[in-house]
Amino acid sequence: MKFYDCKTAPSPRRVRIFLAEKGIEAETVEVDLGSGEQFGEAFRKINPDCTVPVLELDDGVCISDVLGICRYLEALKPEPPLFGRSPVEQGLVTMWNSKVEQQGLMAMADAFRNSVAGLKGRALPGPRSYEQIPELAARGRERVLAFLGKLDDRLRDSRWLAGDAFSVADITALVFVDFARRGKLTAADDAEGLKRWYDEVSARPSAQA
Amino acid sequence: MKFYDCKTAPSPRRVRIFLAEKGIEAETVEVDLGSGEQFGEAFRKINPDCTVPVLELDDGVCISDVLGICRYLEALKPEPPLFGRSPVEQGLVTMWNSKVEQQGLMAMADAFRNSVAGLKGRALPGPRSYEQIPELAARGRERVLAFLGKLDDRLRDSRWLAGDAFSVADITALVFVDFARRGKLTAADDAEGLKRWYDEVSARPSAQA
Numbered sequence: 001m002k003f004y005d006c007k008t009a010p011s012p013r014r015v016r017i018f019l020a021e022k023g024i025e026a027e028t029v030e031v032d033l034g035s036g037e038q039f040g041e042a043f044r045k046i047n048p049d050c051t052v053p054v055l056e057l058d059d060g061v062c063i064s065d066v067l068g069i070c071r072y073l074e075a076l077k078p079e080p081p082l083f084g085r086s087p088v089e090q091g092l093v094t095m096w097n098s099k100v101e102q103q104g105l106m107a108m109a110d111a112f113r114n115s116v117a118g119l120k121g122r123a124l125p126g127p128r129s130y131e132q133i134p135e136l137a138a139r140g141r142e143r144v145l146a147f148l149g150k151l152d153d154r155l156r157d158s159r160w161l162a163g164d165a166f167s168v169a170d171i172t173a174l175v176f177v178d179f180a181r182r183g184k185l186t187a188a189d190d191a192e193g194l195k196r197w198y199d200e201v202s203a204r205p206s207a208q209a
Numbered sequence: 210m211k212f213y214d215c216k217t218a219p220s221p222r223r224v225r226i227f228l229a230e231k232g233i234e235a236e237t238v239e240v241d242l243g244s245g246e247q248f249g250e251a252f253r254k255i256n257p258d259c260t261v262p263v264l265e266l267d268d269g270v271c272i273s274d275v276l277g278i279c280r281y282l283e284a285l286k287p288e289p290p291l292f293g294r295s296p297v298e299q300g301l302v303t304m305w306n307s308k309v310e311q312q313g314l315m316a317m318a319d320a321f322r323n324s325v326a327g328l329k330g331r332a333l334p335g336p337r338s339y340e341q342i343p344e345l346a347a348r349g350r351e352r353v354l355a356f357l358g359k360l361d362d363r364l365r366d367s368r369w370l371a372g373d374a375f376s377v378a379d380i381t382a383l384v385f386v387d388f389a390r391r392g393k394l395t396a397a398d399d400a401e402g403l404k405r406w407y408d409e410v411s412a413r414p415s416a417q418a
Contacts, residue, residue: 049308061297065304071292072300083280088270091281095274099258103335106315126312128355133344146337 003028004046004054010105010179012053013209014066017171020206022077026055039127050127067097070168082168093162096169100161103147104176111140112183144180148187148194151177156193166201174201212237213255213263219314219388221262222418223275226380229415231286235264248336259336276306279377291377302371305378309370312356313385320349321392353389357396357403360386365402375410383410 003019003026005012019026031037031052038050047054047064054064055072063069074083084090113123114137123130151173154161161169177198180186187194201207212228212235214221228235240246240261247259256263256273263273264281272278283292293299322332323346332339360382363370370378386407389395396403410416 055300057297061301063297063300063304065307067307068300068302068304071303072296075296075299087281087284088266088272090284091264091272091277092270093277094280095272095277098274098276124352128352130348131344133342133348135340135342136345139339139342143333143337 001026001058002056004031004043004052004056005029006031006033006052009033009052010108010175011051011066014171014175015053015055015069016209017174017206018070018073018082018168020209021080021082021166021171021204022073024073024077044127048127049125051125081165082171084162084165084167089163089165093167093169096162096167097172100147100151100169100172100176103143103150105172105179107140107143107147108176108179108183108185109140110136111144111185112137112179114140141183141185144183144185145187148177148180148185148191151197152187152191152194154193155197160197166204170197170201171206174198174207210235210267211265213240213252213261213265214238215240215242215261218242218261219317219384220260220275223380223384224262224264224278225418226383226415227279227282227291227377229418230289230291230375230380230413231282233282233286253336257336258334260334291375291380293371293374293376298372298374302376302378305371305376306381309356309360309378309381309385312352312359314381314388316349316352316356317385317388317392317394318349319345320353320394321346321388323349350392350394353392353394354396357386357389357394357400360406361396361400361403363402364406369406375413379406379410380415383407383416 005016005028007030031043037043038052044050046056046062049064051064053066053069054062055069056062063072084093113119114132114134120132121129123132160166161173214237216239240252246252247261253259255265255271258273260273262275262278263271264278265271272281293302322328323341323343330338330340332341369375370382
C-alpha cells in the first residue's frame with residue numbers, strides 16, 4: 001500500500017501517528033500542497049477531493065479520509081486496539097474522537113484557513129474555491145480556546161481521553177493541540193489536566209511521526 | 210438503555226434509522242429542543258454539550274455522539290453489519306460516512322443555522338451562543354448543491370454509497386438529502402443516480418423512523 005502524505009499538514013499526521021502505534025510501515029509519497037500538486041491531474045485520479053491523506057491499496061482502491069484509513073488499518077491489524085475493545089469502549093472512543101474533530105480540529109481549521117494570507121480563496125480544502133470569512137476565523141479562535149478548557153476538564157478526571165486506554169481519540173487530540181499551538185492558541189497556564197496528558201502523549205515515540 | 214431523541218432534528222434520526230435496521234428497541238425520551246430543554250440542568254447532566262442524540266446505558270454511561278452510538282450498537286449486535294465486513298469495506302464505509310458528514314450535513318447545518326430567524330445567536334449547537342454569519346449560510350447552500358451533484362455521480366456507478374451493501378453511509382446520506390429538501394435544496398432534475406438510490410433507500414421500512 002501507498003500512503004499519500006504531507007509532512008506539514010495536521011490531517012496526514014493523524015495517520016502517521018496511527019501507523020507508528022500499530023507498527024505498520026507503508027511506502028510514503030509526499031504531496032506538495034504548497035505548490036498545488038493536489039490539484040494536478042495525476043493526484044485527482046487518486047482523490048478527486050484533492051486532499052491528503054490517502055491510502056492507496058495494492059489493488060488500486062483509494063481511501064481518502066483519516067478515519068476511514070484508520071478503520072481499515074485497525075481491521076487489518078487489530079493489536080494494539082486503538083478504537084476500544086468492549087462495545088462501550090468502542091462507543092466512547094468514537095464519541096471522543098468525533099468531539100475533538102468537530103469542536104477542536106474543525107474550529108482550528110476555520111481559524112487558520114480564514115485568516116492566513118496564503119489561503120485567500122482557499123478557505124476550504126478541495127477543488128472548489130471559497131473566499132475567506134473573517135468572522136469565521138474569529139469564531140474559530142474562540143471555539144478553540146473553549147475546547148482546550150474542556151479537554152483540560154476531562155483530562156483532570158481521566159488518564160486518557162476516552163478512559164483507561166490510549167486510543168485514536170488521543171491521537172486526534174494531540175494533533176489538534178499542536179495545530180492550535182502553531183496558531184498561538186494554548187490552554188490557560190493552570191490547565192494541569194491537559195498539561196499532564198500532553199507531556200505523556202508527546203513522550204510516546206509515535207508523537208515524532 | 211435510554212435514547213434521548215428529538216423527532217424533528219436530523220442527527221437523532223440517523224440513530225433511529227440505525228436502530229430500526231438493527232432491529233433494536235430502546236426506551237425513548239423526547240427532548241424539546243424548541244423550548245430549550247437541552248439547556249436545562251437535568252439534561253446537562255446527561256450531556257454537557259446540550260445536544261441530542263444521547264444513548265444512556267443502564268450503568269449511567271452516556272454516549273453523546275451519533276457515530277459513537279452507532280459504533281456501540283454495531284459492537285453489541287453485529288448483524289446485519291452496517292459498517293462493512295472486510296477491512297477494505299470497513300474503510301470505505303467510514304470514508305463515505307465522513308464525506309457525507311463533512312461535505313453534506315455540516316454544509317447544510319451552516320446553511321440552516323446561519324439563516325433561520327429562530328436561531329439568532331444559536332448558529333452552533335451547544336451551550337455557548339454564536340451569532341449567525343450570513344456568508345456562511347450562502348456558502349453552505351452552494352456546498353450542499355455541489356455535494357448533491359457528487360452523490361449523484363457516485364450513485365450512477367454504485368448501488369449503495371460505499372459499494373455493494375447498504376451501510377451507515379447510506380443512512381447519513383438519506384438524512385442529509387431530506388434535511389436539504391427541507392431547506393429547498395435539491396439535486397438537478399437529471400440526477401438519475403441519486404433519484405434511483407433515493408427511491409430505494411426511502412422505501413426501506415427504516416426510513417420512516
